[in-house]
Amino acid sequence: MAGAALDHKNRPIVAVTGMGVVSSLGAGRKDNFAALTSGQSGIRTISRFPVDGMRTTMAGTVDFLDFPEFSAPALTEKLAVTAGEEAIAQSGIGRIGDFPGPLFIGIPPVELEWQHRFDLYTKGTGGGGYGRLLDVARKGDYKNLHRLISFAGVEEAVSDHFGTIGAPISLTTACASGASAIQLGAEAIRRGETEAALCIAADGSVHAEAVIRFSLLSALSTRNDPPEKASKPFSKDRDGFVVAEGSGAFVLENLDSAKARGAEVLAIVAGCGEQADDFHRTRSKPDGSSIIGVFRDALADAGLEPGDIDHVNAHGTSTPENDKMEYMGLSTVFGDDLAGIPVSSNKSMVGHTISAAGAIEAVVSVMTMQNGRIPPTINHDVPDPDIQLDVVPNEARDADVSAVMSNSFGFGGQNVSLILRREPA
């Protein structure tokens, strides 16, 4: 194609033309960015279910969306649809029900939940345990419940809603899922097999068992009072993450076709880096080699040097381990340049939205470039002397940002780093 815009590796350039976001701070990218840059926290004491006996009693839940009855897949689907609709509306591409490309969606694993189990159990008449549940299942019509908790249920419903093309991919790379969804979309456009892709990540899975499971892994902060002060990435007194809900969505397009239809180009997905860790199920390699490798891969994929990065939207979970390792990786790769690079964590305000985090933070990264304003890391009262970072403490900062690195690391050794840029002049 004459005059086709190709990147430094002769691949089609991937443009962002639409974005949507939902978090505990609200629905919509404008409201979210305003709240983030004013240092608001969405973390509250949990009201969705009884927290008797729990060590952690707070979360960043999304309780303001209108849908029938809470279950993780039902809220996750609602979150995905809400963010996806906002992104499609902004991009002006296609219409809801007729999106001209595939769907890549990062979601949490789903399963039968306790309210379902109790409901089935009470319908039974004899015996106990799974024997009784199986007997109830055999005698009744529970097709809707099956579809709800199916591993294919969310992708099926979201594909139908948006009318995306072909088979969707719903994926989980744990806390990196949002970044992975964007990466899959970027790869498809770079292959030239589609002009557009809808990349969504959503997580609405804060129920009692989810909180307790993370709690048993000692991953969660227990500073329940006041809840909005609990998430303190890169602080010396950080003690774990705060689990949260939300969604982020990108409409990605081939830069040429986006321009040809007159779309506003919000940013470029310039580079993706991905490596798996093989050291431990929940911890990074002590030498940080996988994280370091991911940062370097992302920079190389984008054709950039460390000094070209103006801002890092950190994974920054507020766990002792993550923040230490992320700093180690950044300091190794960025060296002396790191001193001049603001590194902030949105999770200080919205908590850790697990499967959605990478997508939400990618949206915030683009808005940071658009608005020339970097959201802060709040609750930064006690700096960690071992983490020499400019974390944009407590207050947003105006800055000219033209390239952002957005990091995501997940349990199971999942490491993904994205580089987002302004459209090159």
Added chain:
Amino acid sequence: MAARDPRDAVITGIGLVSALADGVGDHHRLLNGNERAKPLLDTESYAPYSFHPLVEIDLGTQIPRRGDQRQMENWQRYGTYGAGLALDDAGIKGDEEVLGRTNLIVAAGGGERDPEVDSTIADGIDAADNRGAFLNEHLMNDLRPTLFLAQLSNLLAGNISLVHHVIGSSRTFMGEELGGAMALDRAHRQIRANQGDIFLVGAANNAGRPDMLLYLALGDCLWSGADVPSVWQRGGQPGGVVSGSMAAFLVIESRAHAEARGARIYAQLDGVIADRGPRDDAQKREKRLNRQRAFLEAKTGTAPIGVISAASGARDAMELERAFLTQLSEERPMAIRGASTVLGHGIEAQMPSSVALAAAALEKGTFFPPFDDSGFEDPIPAPPDVIAVSMWGYWRGEALAIIRAER
């Protein structure tokens, strides 16, 4: 035959373990034996539902550290074992340079729950004064923390990275059977587009899980009864799924990469077409199937082919797939084999296991004798050069993969 291209995606390693056999070689041998091979069947543990348990395996041969085994549930043990078989088979086990670049795509469902904890809580809930507090207390005290990790879908991939050091990249796809199809599809596309040279792709299923059987029973998807007929003869019940424990992993790489390291090539993965949509809307369904037809036609014209169907046994899906395959068989000489008859249904692993059987047959220059006597599975006069793997998910998702012989 299509011209050979250095960016062809070729299968160079197979790790297959199931209720029938341990290892791809034994699968091939048993399925070509004089007597019709039967997979293990457990008709009692969860009667009236039957399932196919895994044959006995020595986990230590692929997961040497007991500590690693302890931190997994069975589906992860099976999968990590199967992944190891595939790496061994491809000759790259322990080759850090290659494994450091190997991209992992796993299709996975939910992790295993602890049935005892679930049962204790369910049995006690009626007597509890405060349901929420009762639930919290039991979850806090009874759940084993490490097993939370066994519950995360991406922890099969995590364990494969940990045990076998496959660290190029790691992605876990959900979506049940279609997740398995998309894992194969991505590996193929990425190799063709030079977005990676070597992939480890697959999935695992533990059939003997009450939580999983409950999920399938809620959808009325399971075959009921101890007498399990071949997959094509399960029309008498709406649910024809007999879950099968298995792990199926494939090493897939570019032809150039395989040749450079002198790898044995089983067969070429010549493409995957996958889609989803309403099945009860005949017009939309036909549109999707016409794309599959055109895809097959473009790949093989009217040459004779073998078909390995990954049919689950679920009645509605099976009837539609049968009609579609019958239509395809009117356009070319064709012989069909239903993999579920001999392996059970592996959900995410169903398409990878069927592709594994196809690749093994093509490498040996054979096709399998019929797996059933219903008349739907004809003998084949000559071994085909192409085997198509047809996948219809038990409630949604359809895919077709083309596996091509090297000769």
